[in-house]
Amino acid sequence: MRSLIVVTTFLLCSRSNLLSVSGCFCESKTVEVQSGENVTLLCSAFSKNRQQTDWFRVVNSSKVSCISSMFGVDGDPSYCDGFDGGKFEMNSNSSSVSLKISGVDESDSGLYFCGFYRNRHTVIGDVTQLIIK
Numbered sequence: 001m002r003s004l005i006v007v008t009t010f011l012l013c014s015r016s017n018l019l020s021v022s023g024c025f026c027e028s029k030t031v032e033v034q035s036g037e038n039v040t041l042l043c044s045a046f047s048k049n050r051q052q053t054d055w056f057r058v059v060n061s062s063k064v065s066c067i068s069s070m071f072g073v074d075g076d077p078s079y080c081d082g083f084d085g086g087k088f089e090m091n092s093n094s095s096s097v098s099l100k101i102s103g104v105d106e107s108d109s110g111l112y113f114c115g116f117y118r119n120r121h122t123v124i125g126d127v128t129q130l131i132i133k
């Protein structure tokens, strides 16, 4: 994690249109890591009562992939197709949700975000742009 550089940048609001989410997550973080390193992305939890939490990745501004899901705050994570080989590890506790990616390579670049389901609504959490050098 030594070479992790965290820079706050601004993400155009129009990018959120692609997900049909009302509201705007205009601020996103950019995280740069060297190929081969591990990185842990964090998502702050707005709700301790969340019923489900998911991680997603957007690649090329057009393709959204589900990475993993978890029911409740401390359920077992379930990984989506292509993300189930142990490279991705989702963890959660009452204060945050994390996604660890071990041994990143170029194909892991993209926009990562989490979503919570609670009270019949999906809420999108922190957005992180991951850049692999």
Ligand SMILES: *[C@@H]1O[C@H](CO)[C@@H](O)[C@H](O)[C@H]1NC(C)=O
Pocket (backbone or CB within 6 Å): 059, 060, 063
């Ligand atoms: C994204 O675009 C690049 C360059 O056009 C391409 O090589 C890559 O396969 C695309 N990735 C996905 C997931 O579509």
Ligand SMILES: *[C@@H]1O[C@H](CO)[C@@H](O)[C@H](O)[C@H]1NC(C)=O
Pocket (backbone or CB within 6 Å): 042, 091, 092, 093, 094, 095, 096, 097, 098
């Ligand atoms: C909750 O998770 C975060 C990120 O995984 C971690 O930094 C923190 O120590 C955890 N807190 C507790 C109480 O386990």
Ligand SMILES: *[C@@H]1O[C@H](CO)[C@@H](O)[C@H](O)[C@H]1NC(C)=O
Pocket (backbone or CB within 6 Å): 001, 037, 038, 102, 103
């Ligand atoms: C990366 O994570 C893997 C699996 O958890 C661990 O075995 C390895 O030591 C970690 N590497 C670094 C550089 O932290």
